Amino acid sequence: xxxxxxxxxxxxxxxxxxxxxxxxxxxxxxxxxxxxxxxxxxxxxxxxxxxxxxxxxxxxxxxxxxxxxxxxxxxxxxxxxxxxxxxxxxxxxxxxxxxxxxxxxxxxxxxxxxxxxxxxxxxxxxxxxxxxxxxxxxxxxxxxxxxxxxxxxxxxxxxxxxxxxxxxxxxxxxxxxxxxxxxxxxxxxxxxxxxxxxxxxxxxxxxxxxxxxxxxxxxxxxxxxxxxxxxxxxxxxxxxxxxxxxxxxxxxxxxxxxxxxxxxxxxxxxxxxxxxxxxxxxxxxxxxxxxxxxxxxxxxxxxxxxxxxxxxxxxxxxxxxxxxxxxxxxxxxxxxxxxxxxxxxxxxxxxxxxxxxxxxxxxxxxxxxxxxxxxxxxxxxxxxxxx
Numbered sequence: 001x002x003x004x005x006x007x008x009x010x011x012x013x014x015x016x017x018x019x020x021x022x023x024x025x026x027x028x029x030x031x032x033x034x035x036x037x038x039x040x041x042x043x044x045x046x047x048x049x050x051x052x053x054x055x056x057x058x059x060x061x062x063x064x065x066x067x068x069x070x071x072x073x074x075x076x077x078x079x080x081x082x083x084x085x086x087x088x089x090x091x092x093x094x095x096x097x098x099x100x101x102x103x104x105x106x107x108x109x110x111x112x113x114x115x116x117x118x119x120x121x122x123x124x125x126x127x128x129x130x131x132x133x134x135x136x137x138x139x140x141x142x143x144x145x146x147x148x149x150x151x152x153x154x155x156x157x158x159x160x161x162x163x164x165x166x167x168x169x170x171x172x173x174x175x176x177x178x179x180x181x182x183x184x185x186x187x188x189x190x191x192x193x194x195x196x197x198x199x200x201x202x203x204x205x206x207x208x209x210x211x212x213x214x215x216x217x218x219x220x221x222x223x224x225x226x227x228x229x230x231x232x233x234x235x236x237x238x239x240x241x242x243x244x245x246x247x248x249x250x251x252x253x254x255x256x257x258x259x260x261x262x263x264x265x266x267x268x269x270x271x272x273x274x275x276x277x278x279x280x281x282x283x284x285x286x287x288x289x290x291x292x293x294x295x296x297x298x299x300x301x302x303x304x305x306x307x308x309x310x311x312x313x314x315x316x317x318x319x320x321x322x323x324x325x326x327x328x329x330x331x332x333x334x335x336x337x338x339x340x341x342x343x344x345x346x347x348x349x350x351x352x353x354x355x356x357x358x359x360x361x362x363x364x365x366x367x368x369x370x371x372x373x374x375x376x377x378x379x380x381x382x383x384x385x386x387x
Contacts, residue, residue: 001094004107004365007070008087008096011253014071017045021070025049025110032117039146041139046105046131048143048302052152053127056120056381063124065147065157065340066372067331067345069140070091070107071132071135072098072337078356091358100348100360102197106161108347108368112376120381121298126154126347126385133331136176136297140331141364153339156310160346162360163322165367166343167314170224170325172257173264173301173333174313179204179275180292181239183282185248194246198239202251205234207274208254211267220261224325230267232256253296257327259302300333302342312340317374318367319345326350345371 010021021036029036039048054060069273074082074096082088085094088150094104109127116125131139132369147154186194212232221228232254239250254271275291281290303387304311306323315321327349335342349365 162348
């Protein structure tokens, strides 16, 4: 609880730096004889942390990864009963931003650093903490590349996102896009002289909804998911400068989250094709008009086989067996894409993530602690933990 509370108290909202939190964990790792690897972002304002506790023979390849993200979503506009960055226990629950998603897991892992350092290990244990998961798994891409580049080759990875300690072996991909519609400004009494960027953005928003309706009605479906089809949605739109001015610019953000049966690249091309069609209509009004599409983030889905070793291991360590897949995205797909077999299993209910008065049940933390203790016991030298 001490470590979880310390981590919650550090505001690591994605728009800000996570370096104070990373520095705190790095100091704990160094105090126990391991030099962490820091993988910074482009401007050095954020960093991933990888800490490898080697096997007793000094080897660092193979072993188990315990992974979590360090960033949290904003609290702006939310009505909290207590300070979101002053963790508070009430009625058997720990409240605070990130309590559920996912500082309970990260804190429980960090609290076991002394145990990892003291025990002779048969195989290494890797701690992997990333930045900017909440805005598209941005940090984990470089984190996984670093692990692959150093040939660590772990045989199993646990991503501790909140699953109520169920072993989740599948989730959807996440694909985030920004579209900038550049029209031509004009006085609103002279609309033929302008190109209305908002109207053309609205036409594209309606297209995104039509694709979503198509998936909802016709699939393909995967009933293992709580939402058993691919979803598409426009989540943010900004445009215009005045009520009497034809808007020259409008920016729209949309996403889709696809199941494994959907070809993500083909779906992206479908959206690109519609944008080309709309751009043609805009340029017919004025050749200066144009559209720009930018991929903000793209994280693959997870499709670990139910009979994979990592599923068996996570269940043996105390994760609850489950045939369900989840609609939300995690960094697990990136580890899997890097050749590291992965499942998602962590304390807390995803329904609490991102909400005001975010909390995690203390009983969930206890289950997570027992899970981590079994992980450590399973990789210790036999003589170290057998009578």
